[in-house]
Each structure stands twice: as structure tokens, then as C-alpha cells.
């Protein structure tokens with residue numbers, strides 16, 4: 037059964053539910069088939085994620101070790117210097133990354149000197165020929181425009197979960213705030229990176245609702261990160277059970293079928309996955325991973341670069357080249 041060979045934004049919730057609940061082998065087979073229609077299954081985009089400002093965040097996201105109110109072991113670090121960030125981006129490019137993502141633990145962007153510094157970082161990374169992504173919290177329309185003018189390719193702002201479950205995990209902002217920022221980003225001509233996290237205590241229906249929301253946006257996010265909760269000691273969700281690999285495969289496969297053209301990014305949680313488990317995720321349509329020099333994805337563990345290289349070699353995968361990057365439609 038061929039699910040789809042065109043982009044659809046009119047998925048019904050019943051259709052999403054049916055795909056999500058297909059038997060795992062059928063879902064993976066269908067997703068792999070669609071993946072091959074839209075992407076080269078042997079290439080995986082390697083993105084480097086750098087925390088440019090760590091911890092001390094006023095928000096209360098229940099999964100996050102960077103929220104100031106939780107007693108975690110995260111060391112608060114101020115905004116990095118522009119030169120340090122550019123040097124890190126250069127090293128990322130040399131090691132095979134084609135996308136460089138800068139994350140700041142802010143509730144929202146303020147129009148101050150820190151934002152001016154971030155704009156300089158964006159310009160510097162753009163000049164290296166890398167895709168530049170930022171995740172800085174909520175934005176105004178004007179801030180989105182300024183980021184675009186500085187050369188920003190993409191902005192990450194995850195839905196995290198379903199609209200219903202969102203209020204269970206975050207009380208300091210609401211789901212509509214999320215959608216507003218995404219709208220400003222899109223209108224500024226920046227591509228949207230938007231996905232979610234599983235393992236927050238949500239139900240299968242919440243996961244289906246989140247995927248439905250993403251797949252019925254006016255245009256699909258160009259990039260859809262699928263994260264497994266990284267349980268951080270000291271946060272309210274620290275004692276939740278580990279996400280099972282089959283739940284990740286199901287999420288990735290459903291995302292691939294619903295949003296065939298998107299980059300589906302196997303994000304947080306890889307450090308707890310074996311090579312075989314990650315191979316299942318690639319088979320189900322994931323075509324991107326994150327790396328970082330510090331072997332941390334923001335503040336949680338991430339595999340070593342050498343481990344990822346060995347995995348690519350074993351699975352016959354190769355990272356996107358910068359040329360392939362330029363072929364991406366970032367509009």
C-alpha cells in the first residue's frame with residue numbers, strides 16, 4: 037500500500053490515528069517506502085547543536101534541566117562570545133556538520149545587547165556556508181525579521197506535546213504563544229523547525245494530536261525533531277520510565293508518512309539507544325542527527341562523534357555534503 041506521493045496538509049485525525057496504530061512492521065515498511073520517494077536513504081544530515089547560553093531559565097518546562105526553579109546539577113553559563121561560537125561552528129563544519137544550531141535558555145528574546153550578539157553569531161555562521169538555526173524562545177515579528185536579515189535559515193520552536201497536554205508540562209506560557217512565534221518565523225521567510233518530545237507522561241492520543249497539528253500546518257515544518265525525554269535528575273519528570281525504542285520508531289514512521297519532505301531529526305535520547313535501535317529509526321524515515329563537541333545535547337548526554345562515525349560506516353550511511361545542503365528548499 038502506497039500511502040502518499042504528494043504533500044498533504046488536510047490529514048484528518050482519524051487518518052493520523054490509523055497510521056500511528058498500524059502494526060509496527062507495516063508502519064516501518066510504509067514509512068521507508070515514502071522516505072525513498074523523497075530522500076536519498078543513504079544520507080543523514082549531521083547538525084551540531086551548541087548551547088550558547090545555559091541554564092537559569094525562568095520558564096517551568098517540567099522536562100528541562102535548564103529551568104532555574106529545579107534543583108539540577110546544570111551549571112549556569114552566560115551568553116558565549118561571538119568569536120567562540122564562530123570557532124565552534126568552524127570545527128563543526130570540519131567534522132562534517134552542515135547545520136549549526138544555537139540554543140539559548142531564554143523565555144523570549146529581548147531587544148538588547150545579547151540579541152545583537154546573537155545576530156552577529158548568525159551572520160558569522162551564515163558566512164561559513166552552513167545552515168544556521170537558532171532556538172531562543174519566543175520572538176516578536178520584528179525580531180524574526182532581523183534574524184532573517186542576519187542570515188538565519190531556520191528557527192526551532194517545538195510544540196513539545198499536544199495542545200491538551202501542554203498545560204500539564206508548562207504553565208508559564210501557552211500553546212498559542214508557541215503558534216504565534218511559529219507564525220512570525222514563517223512570515224519572515226525563515227524555515228520552521230518544530231517537533232516534540234515523547235515520554236512526558238502523555239497518551240498515544242496526545243502524540244497523535246501533536247503529529248496531526250504539525251502535519252496540518254499551512255506548510256509542513258521543514259524540520260521535525262522527534263525527541264525522547266532525557267530524564268534529568270531534579271526535574272519533575274526525572275522518574276518517568278525510559279521511552280521504548282518502538283515508541284520512537286512509531287513516532288518517526290508516522291511523521292515520515294505525514295510529512296514526506298521534512299527532515300525528520302532523531303534528536304534527544306540517542307545516548308540510550310544502541311546502533312541497532314538507531315538503525316530502526318533511520319529505516320522508519322529519520323534522516324538527521326545532532327552532534328556536539330561536548331558530547332551533550334544541550335545539557336543531556338549525546339553519543340561521541342567517533343561512535344556516530346562508526347555507526348554510519350556500519351549502516352552504509354553518509355552525512356549530507358554542503359552541496360546537498362544547498363539543494364534543500366529552505367523557503
Ligand code: SF4
Pocket residue numbers: 093094095096097100101102103140141142143173
Ligand atoms: S525548555 Fe527552554 S524555555 Fe523551557 S525551561 Fe528549558 S530552556 Fe527554558
